[in-house]
Amino acid sequence: MKGVLYVVSGPSGVGKTSIIELTLKKVKNIVFSVSCTTRPKRPGEIDGKDYFFVSEPSFMKMVENGEFLEWAVVHSYYYGTLKKFVEEQLENGKNVLLDIDVQGAMTVMKKAGDAVYIFIAPPSFEELKQRLVKRGTEDKTNLERRLEDAKRELSFIPQFEYLIVNENLQESVDQLCSIIVAEQVRVKRALDRLGMHKFFENGGGYVE
Amino acid sequence: MKGVLYVVSGPSGVGKTSIIELTLKKVKNIVFSVSCTTRPKRPGEIDGKDYFFVSEPSFMKMVENGEFLEWAVVHSYYYGTLKKFVEEQLENGKNVLLDIDVQGAMTVMKKAGDAVYIFIAPPSFEELKQRLVKRGTEDKTNLERRLEDAKRELSFIPQFEYLIVNENLQESVDQLCSIIVAEQVRVKRALDRLGMHKFFENGGGYVE
Numbered sequence: 001m002k003g004v005l006y007v008v009s010g011p012s013g014v015g016k017t018s019i020i021e022l023t024l025k026k027v028k029n030i031v032f033s034v035s036c037t038t039r040p041k042r043p044g045e046i047d048g049k050d051y052f053f054v055s056e057p058s059f060m061k062m063v064e065n066g067e068f069l070e071w072a073v074v075h076s077y078y079y080g081t082l083k084k085f086v087e088e089q090l091e092n093g094k095n096v097l098l099d100i101d102v103q104g105a106m107t108v109m110k111k112a113g114d115a116v117y118i119f120i121a122p123p124s125f126e127e128l129k130q131r132l133v134k135r136g137t138e139d140k141t142n143l144e145r146r147l148e149d150a151k152r153e154l155s156f157i158p159q160f161e162y163l164i165v166n167e168n169l170q171e172s173v174d175q176l177c178s179i180i181v182a183e184q185v186r187v188k189r190a191l192d193r194l195g196m197h198k199f200f201e202n203g204g205g206y207v208e
Numbered sequence: 209m210k211g212v213l214y215v216v217s218g219p220s221g222v223g224k225t226s227i228i229e230l231t232l233k234k235v236k237n238i239v240f241s242v243s244c245t246t247r248p249k250r251p252g253e254i255d256g257k258d259y260f261f262v263s264e265p266s267f268m269k270m271v272e273n274g275e276f277l278e279w280a281v282v283h284s285y286y287y288g289t290l291k292k293f294v295e296e297q298l299e300n301g302k303n304v305l306l307d308i309d310v311q312g313a314m315t316v317m318k319k320a321g322d323a324v325y326i327f328i329a330p331p332s333f334e335e336l337k338q339r340l341v342k343r344g345t346e347d348k349t350n351l352e353r354r355l356e357d358a359k360r361e362l363s364f365i366p367q368f369e370y371l372i373v374n375e376n377l378q379e380s381v382d383q384l385c386s387i388i389v390a391e392q393v394r395v396k397r398a399l400d401r402l403g404m405h406k407f408f409e410n411g412g413g414y415v416e
Contacts, residue, residue, distance in 0.1 A: 157399070162395060163394075163399065165398065177386070178388075180386075181382065182383070185371055185383050185386075186370055187368055190370075191371065
């Protein structure tokens with residue numbers, strides 16, 4: 001049976017990366033989709049683990065070849081999700097987690113499939129601004145622009161299924177883990193996993 | 209903001225009581241709705257904690273007075289959920305967990321309100337039979353009848369939202385806890401909790 005796609009989105013600086021990292025350690029049977037990007041590597045990031053860091057010409061070639069499930073320009077750089085990786089994992093019954101921007105999430109939503117949409121929001125704009133400043137990865141112009149983008153991105157919240165307000169890291173991790181586990185035991189998915197007909201066999205067992 | 213009603217249902221002997229007991233220890237802000245019943249108290253049960261054990265005349269009077277959110281005859285005895293308790297808790301923002309039979313769950317479903325429906329199923333009929341025998345609370349006739357009832361109850365699974373197949377107690381507890389936490393962070397409920405307008409105030413904070 002196919003895996004489930006978990007789409008985690010939200011503004012830059014909200015803490016998605018930390019929440020996702022801790023979640024992946026706790027939840028079984030889920031893999032992280034490493035995105036491609038043309039933005040420069042930040043200190044501490046690892047090529048092939050945090051992102052595949054590629055040149056702009058390479059990225060555009062991949063776009064031409066239809067290699068992305070979704071791609072977008074975010075804060076002047078390109079980001080994309082590799083279609084082949086995601087499809088293979090899902091076909092093999094593995095759940096996949098995407099960490100993508102809000103535009104990208106909207107693209108994936110149009111392409112449907114069995115997916116769960118989770119928005120991670122900051123407790124306030126002030127908090128978001130402080131986190132971006134603390135992270136030290138933006139200059140003043142970029143900072144202002146990210147805050148403006150954040151306000152716009154928040155307006156998409158109603159299109160998502162879950163909203164995690166990241167006030168406390170452990171609580172946010174607990175919420176994301178809970179969403180992943182709970183979605184696995186939705187009736188439709190549980191019945192698919194078990195083979196629905198088995199429930200109605202007289203006296204039969206129905207767990208594989 | 210109103211609390212959420214969690215309706216946990218499934219056949220006798222499936223392990224609902226144990227799962228719920230452990231879940232209530234782990235999850236905050238949720239109270240258990242103690243049902244009324246006319247069945248005799250089993251060894252180890254406490255009046256007012258496991259059930260309110262009442263006489264049949266008392267129960268019928270409560271039915272007449274409209275005191276039950278739902279009530280049903282299950283295996284020759286009456287069971288009912290106290291409306292006043294549930295409504296007060298929900299009004300005060302407390303989440304409430306009901307442990308009721310499948311008929312009762314169907315009644316609650318008709319009355320709607322914000323509720324989450326969770327079915328707990330045995331891994332197989334053989335397993336269910338063994339658990340009922342081990343529990344030692346049924347004679348042979350009752351045993352056969354409970355198994356027949358179980359088969360019929362399983363046919364209601366598609367009307368529920370979540371299905372927990374109770375093979376492993378800890379895993380089932382983890383799944384029920386996850387469902388409760390995940391449902392709290394559904395976008396609609398999260399926005400209600402935060403006050404939706406706050407997301408769209410310019411530069412404003414939006415967590416109470």
